[in-house]
Amino acid sequence: MLAEPAGLIADGHLEVPIASVYPLAQVREPCTELEGRHTHGRIVLRP
Incomplete structure (x- = not known):
């Protein structure tokens, strides 16, 4: 189920904006x- 979106992200066809990253x-x-x-x-x- 995640293979297709992951492939699009890896190929640069899909961008997921990240506002911020926090340690768990x-x-x-x-x-x-x-x-x-x-x-x-x-x-x-982030774990």
Whole structure:
């Protein structure tokens, strides 16, 4: 199911905007960011 979108991303045909990246230990910060509803892109939690 993810193979097709992953291939499009790898080939440069699909771009996924990332607003910010947080370590999993700081999970409260992205929650606060989402509550403000001013994000333009995805918020990523890094394990």
